[in-house]
Amino acid sequence: MHISEGVLSPSVLVTGAALTAAGCGIGLKKLDYDRVPQVAILTSAFFVASLIHVPIGPSNVHLVLNGLMGLLLGWPAFPAILIALFLQALLFQFGGITTLGVNTFNMAFPAIICFYLFGYAVKGRNNLISNGAAFACGFFAILLGSLMVAISLAFTGDPFVGIAKVVVIAHLPVMIIEGLITLFSAGFLKKLKPELLEVVHAKR
Amino acid sequence: MPKGSPLRTNRLSPISWSMILLLVVMFVSASHALAHRVILYAYVEGDRVFTESYFNDGKRCQNSRIEVLDMSGEKLLEGKTDNNGEFSFNPPKKTDLRIILTASMGHRDEYVIRAGELPDGTEGKARGSEPHQIEKKVLEAEKGGEKETPSSQLTRLEVEQIRTTVEGTLDEKLKPIMRLLAERQSEGISFVGVVGGIGFIFGIMGIILYFRSRRGR
Numbered sequence: 001m002h003i004s005e006g007v008l009s010p011s012v013l014v015t016g017a018a019l020t021a022a023g024c025g026i027g028l029k030k031l032d033y034d035r036v037p038q039v040a041i042l043t044s045a046f047f048v049a050s051l052i053h054v055p056i057g058p059s060n061v062h063l064v065l066n067g068l069m070g071l072l073l074g075w076p077a078f079p080a081i082l083i084a085l086f087l088q089a090l091l092f093q094f095g096g097i098t099t100l101g102v103n104t105f106n107m108a109f110p111a112i113i114c115f116y117l118f119g120y121a122v123k124g125r126n127n128l129i130s131n132g133a134a135f136a137c138g139f140f141a142i143l144l145g146s147l148m149v150a151i152s153l154a155f156t157g158d159p160f161v162g163i164a165k166v167v168v169i170a171h172l173p174v175m176i177i178e179g180l181i182t183l184f185s186a187g188f189l190k191k192l193k194p195e196l197l198e199v200v201h202a203k204r
Numbered sequence: 205m206p207k208g209s210p211l212r213t214n215r216l217s218p219i220s221w222s223m224i225l226l227l228v229v230m231f232v233s234a235s236h237a238l239a240h241r242v243i244l245y246a247y248v249e250g251d252r253v254f255t256e257s258y259f260n261d262g263k264r265c266q267n268s269r270i271e272v273l274d275m276s277g278e279k280l281l282e283g284k285t286d287n288n289g290e291f292s293f294n295p296p297k298k299t300d301l302r303i304i305l306t307a308s309m310g311h312r313d314e315y316v317i318r319a320g321e322l323p324d325g326t327e328g329k330a331r332g333s334e335p336h337q338i339e340k341k342v343l344e345a346e347k348g349g350e351k352e353t354p355s356s357q358l359t360r361l362e363v364e365q366i367r368t369t370v371e372g373t374l375d376e377k378l379k380p381i382m383r384l385l386a387e388r389q390s391e392g393i394s395f396v397g398v399v400g401g402i403g404f405i406f407g408i409m410g411i412i413l414y415f416r417s418r419r420g421r
Contacts, residue, residue: 002241003310033416040409044402051398087404091397094241153310166308 001064001149001171002050002088002103005096012155017101023078023108030075038196039080042069047084050094061174067141067182070111071122071134072189072196077115081108102152110144122186123197130190131183138182142175143168242268244305244313247382249375251323254292255315256383257285257305264289268307275300298322323371 008016031039049063069077082104088094095103114137121133146167154160189196242265246255253272257265270291271282280301285291295301301317 004242004312006304006314007306007310007312033412036409036412036416040405043405047401047405048398083405083408087401091401092241149310170308 001061001107001145002085002095003099003106003149003152005098007156008099008102008152009156012152013098013102016099016103016105016152020078020082020101020104020108023075023105023112024082027075027078027080031079035076039073039076042073042077043080043084046081047087050088051092061170063174063178063181064107064142064145065178065181066107066111066145067114067138067178068185069108070113070115070141071119071137071182071186073111074115074119075112077111078104078108081111106148106152107145109148110141113144114138114141119197123190123194131187134186135179135183137179137186139175139179141182142171142178146171242305242307242311242313244270244303244315245383246303246315246317247375247379248317248321248323249379250372251294252292253295253301253303253317253322255285255290255303255305257289257291257307257313259307259311265305265307265311268305271304271306273302273304275302277302295322323368 046065046069049065052063053061066077066081069080073080082100085095085100085104085107086097089096089100117140118133118137122130122137124130124133147164150160150164150167153163186197242257242259244255244257246253248254255270257268257270259265264287265285266287266289268285268289269282270285272280272293272295274280274297280296281293283291283293285305295317298319300319301322303315303317305313305315
């Protein structure tokens with residue numbers, strides 16, 4: 001999901017950077033400073049998750065964890081993902097510095113969408129709905145992320161449908177795995193530390 | 205669970221522990237599984253340029269587009285990698301070659317082959333110019349008064365021949381070493397990198413909390 005340097009046109013890069021800057025602004029404003037350690041832990045998890053390679057499927061993909069980030073952090077997922085991607089670009093040459101804005105937006109924006117779509121359902125009392133929502137949160141965060149990547153690439157002139165097909169199919173195993181990870185994480189949190197899920201929503 | 209709840213609020217958050225555990229598990233599984241980046245590597249052998257392209261974990265980039273440009277950005281040729289992620293071509297002219305690999309999903313890498321690495325006689329034009337130069341040198345030398353004997357001219361040609369043979373053999377012998385070097389260089393993930401990155405993140409957290417705590421006072 002990391003778009004390399006030199007692939008995208010400058011206008012896409014600038015748009016991505018601007019959107020990411022706006023997202024980070026909102027994220028920092030909404031950040032409850034008592035939760036900074038939690039944000040840091042999730043940032044580390046996101047940072048390391050990309051090193052986990054998913055060998056299933058036609059292409060070379062890795063975990064992203066943006067659904068879980070969105071679910072647990074809300075808007076602060078933006079600065080968190082930005083920092084993690086910056087370090088990945090710097091230390092592992094995943095993506096790149098110029099594509100940082102686009103890549104951050106491609107992963108953080110789906111996180112926010114899923115947070116709004118599924119956040120309330122996940123913390124609901126009904127276990128079945130809650131679990132389903134958590135799975136959907138992880139699943140759709142990757143699906144939307146793949147579509148975002150396809151949209152970014154489509155601006156360089158390649159046909160959108162073709163790229164979208166490739167990216168979505170490649171990430172299908174990851175979608176399912178991330179759905180399960182989000183499901184178990186959310187279920188675990190609800191049992192042990194339900195206020196973690198509550199606070200985010202109180203802060204909206 | 206009403207029984208456990210008052211206890212739990214006082215405990216050091218179990219979720220932190222579980223997340224740390226998650227990190228550890230990820231880290232362990234990450235050590236043998238590399239992620240997402242493409243690597244292009246090219247070398248000259250004989251009068252052809254060979255390219256190899258693969259993902260970070262060693263999987264080959266099949267059917268990916270390879271473009272060859274000169275340094276001014278003019279496209280010289282393009283092609284697709286085969287099932288082994290390989291592609292080879294005859295350099296159309298002796299110049300610095302910028303080889304660009306575009307794999308699926310926005311992955312891209314570049315490799316530059318300098319003109320000096322290319323064989324002298326890559327193409328008709330280039331080959332034509334080379335003996336001409338030697339002849340010219342000989343003529344100049346003759347003009348300068350130092351008349352060269354035919355035998356010295358012969359040695360010169362022999363030297364030329366020996367050089368190309370040696371170069372060819374060296375290319376062959378050095379190929380695995382060059383590949384090893386390229387692989388070593390492109391292996392982005394290291395233990396130090398992973399731990400360092402996590403350290404950075406917690407360092408940033410520390411800075412934020414530090415300023416936060418000062419403001420609170």
